[in-house]
Every structure is written in structure tokens, then in C-alpha cells.
Amino acid sequence: MDKTRYFLSLTLIFLLGLAARAQDTTAAHRPEMADAFRSNGKIFVVIAVLVTILLGLFLYVMRLDWKIRKLEQRSKK
Amino acid sequence: MLRQNWWKILSLVLLLYTFLAGFLGAVPALPILHETIRNLYFHVAMWFSMMIFFIVSVVSAVRYLRTMNPIFDLYSVEFAKSGIIFGLLGLSTGSIWARFTWGAFWSNDPKQLGAAIALLIYFAYLILRNAVTDTDKRARISAVYNIFAFAMLFPTIWIIPRLVDSLHPGGLGNPASFSEKDIDSRMRVVFWFGAVPGWALLGVWITSLRLRLDFLEQKNRSHG
Numbered sequence: 001m002d003k004t005r006y007f008l009s010l011t012l013i014f015l016l017g018l019a020a021r022a023q024d025t026t027a028a029h030r031p032e033m034a035d036a037f038r039s040n041g042k043i044f045v046v047i048a049v050l051v052t053i054l055l056g057l058f059l060y061v062m063r064l065d066w067k068i069r070k071l072e073q074r075s076k077k
Numbered sequence: 078m079l080r081q082n083w084w085k086i087l088s089l090v091l092l093l094y095t096f097l098a099g100f101l102g103a104v105p106a107l108p109i110l111h112e113t114i115r116n117l118y119f120h121v122a123m124w125f126s127m128m129i130f131f132i133v134s135v136v137s138a139v140r141y142l143r144t145m146n147p148i149f150d151l152y153s154v155e156f157a158k159s160g161i162i163f164g165l166l167g168l169s170t171g172s173i174w175a176r177f178t179w180g181a182f183w184s185n186d187p188k189q190l191g192a193a194i195a196l197l198i199y200f201a202y203l204i205l206r207n208a209v210t211d212t213d214k215r216a217r218i219s220a221v222y223n224i225f226a227f228a229m230l231f232p233t234i235w236i237i238p239r240l241v242d243s244l245h246p247g248g249l250g251n252p253a254s255f256s257e258k259d260i261d262s263r264m265r266v267v268f269w270f271g272a273v274p275g276w277a278l279l280g281v282w283i284t285s286l287r288l289r290l291d292f293l294e295q296k297n298r299s300h301g
Contacts, residue, residue, distance in 0.1 A: 030106065031106045031107055031108045031109075031110075031111055032111055033106050033111055033112055034111075034112045043100060043101070046100070047096065047097065047100050047101070050096050050100075051093065051096055051097075054089075054092055054093065054096060055089075058089050061279075061282060061283065061286070062085070064286055065085070065282075065286060068286055068289050068290060068293070069080070071293055072289065072293060075293055075296055075297065
């Protein structure tokens with residue numbers, strides 16, 4: 001009984017080691033991507049920042065557009 | 078067209094789509110590039126926008142030479158200026174990208190050198206313009222030079238980098254530029270329907286504002 005248990009646990013450890021090694025090689029073959037970063041949700045913070053900047057710059061250019069329009073209307077008179 | 082608003086809103090919508098799909102959309106997992114492949118929507122879109130502005134600029138230059146209408150000279154110079162700005166942004170963003178993929182900000186890659194030369198030729202266009210004080214003469218000389226500068230884009234950007242070995246896609250050692258090897262259809266949709274028209278329309282908007290200021294200035298000068 002003790003002998004079979006000893007043998008079984010030894011096999012398990014060996015198999016675990018193999019599995020770990022197998023995972024190691026597949027990880028080495030896959031190029032590293034920011035998958036974990038995106039699944040954590042942190043990339044949304046960056047996107048929110050970028051979209052804010054984009055909207056801010058658009059508002060700025062829009063205001064410039066309005067100012068030029070006002071100048072045009074004034075010079076028409 | 079210049080004073081209508083729908084295409085300005087379209088530009089914002091397209092760029093929002095580019096930013097959202099550009100970061101959240103799936104991209105192929107490639108060695109060396111990793112997530113930086115998303116730079117396609119930003120760095121490469123700068124060059125495509127630059128090319129669009131230089132095309133508008135040279136068409137305006139030809140139209141000026143045919144009609145001698147000074148409005149086309151203004152179109153030509155303002156679109157050339159926007160093209161130069163977008164080209165400089167393309168050069169600097171490419172340099173940052175290169176630092177983290179090819180290992181150096183500048184590695185004398187034929188496409189880097191070609192793009193730099195092409196931009197220098199366009200710098201000379203602005204210098205030439207400012208060297209002539211007579212407005213008619215300035216418009217005619219710079220229109221002729223604009224055609225030369227545009228023609229020089231072909232060897233410097235389109236031909237030479239493809240003839241020799243280049244780090245950029247599209248060179249001899251790396252013939253796949255827009256093929257399935259580099260990007261897939263998911264990226265192509267965002268690039269062609271989001272990034273290129275979005276950035277180009279933003280550039281056209283800014284150019285149109287500069288043009289309207291030019292028109293106002295001209296009007297003031299002729300009245301005062």
C-alpha cells in the first residue's frame with residue numbers, strides 16, 4: 001500500500017514537471033502580447049485618456065473654426 | 078464644402094472608431110512587433126495623409142499654371158504645409174517605433190533616408206517661396222517647383238526603398254508590405270475605413286482653417 005502510494009505520487013510529480021515544461025515551450029513560441037493587460041481592464045484607462053485628448057483637441061479646433069467664421073461674417077459687412 | 082460641417086464630424090467619428098478599434102480590436106501576434114503593430118493606425122496613417130495632401134498640392138499647382146488664378150496658389154501652399162507637418166509626424170513616430178523594434182531611433186534605413194530627403198525637398202519649396210517677393214512670380218515659380226518636389230516623391234519614397242534591402246515592409250528582404258503575412262483583414266478595415274480617412278479629414282480641416290485665414294488676409298489687403 002505504501003509502496004503504490006509512493007510510486008503514484010512520484011509519477012504525479014514527474015507528470016507535473018512534464019506539463020510545466022510543455023507549457024514553458026509553448027509560451028516561448030507564442031509572441032508576447034498584452035493580453036493580461038487588456039483582460040485586467042487597465043487598457044481602458046489609456047483609451048479613456050486618449051479619447052479625452054482627441055475630444056479636447058477637436059473642441060479646440062472647432063472653436064478656432066467658429067472664430068474664423070465670425071471674422072468672415074464681420075468682413076462681409 | 079470648406080465651410081460645411083458634416084465632414085468635420087465624420088473626421089471625429091472615424092478617429093474615435095480608430096482609437097477604440099485600434100486598441101481593443103484583435104491584431105495578429107507577431108514576434109518583435111507585439112502590440113506595437115497597432116502603430117499602423119497612427120504612424121502609417123500619417124504617411125498616407127501626407128501623400129493625399131501632396132497630391133492635392135500638386136494638382137492645385139498645375140491648376141494655377143493653367144488658370145493663373147491666385148486661389149490655387151494658396152491651396153497649393155497650404156496643402157504642402159499640412160503635408161510637411163504630417164510627414165514630420167510620420168518621421169518622428171516612426172523613429173520612436175524603430176527604437177523599440179529595430180533597436181535604434183535612426184538606422185539609416187532606405188525608407189527613413191528617402192522620407193527625410195523627400196521632406197527636405199519640400200522644405201526647399203517653402204524657402205523658395207519666401208525668397209521671391211513678387212506675388213505672381215512667387216506663385217508661378219513655386220508651382221513649377223511643387224511639380225518637381227512631387228515627382229521626387231516617387232523615387233525617394235516609392236521606388237528606391239523597394240529596390241534595396243529595407244527594414245520596412247516592402248523592401249527586398251521583406252517583400253510583404255500589406256500582405257496577409259503582416260496584417261490581416263481585421264486590421265485592414267480599421268486602417269482603410271477608420272485611420273486613413275479620419276486623419277486625412279482632420280488635416281483637411283486644419284488646412285481649410287488656414288486657407289480661410291489667407292482669404293481674409295487677402296480681402297483685408299485689397300480693401301485697406
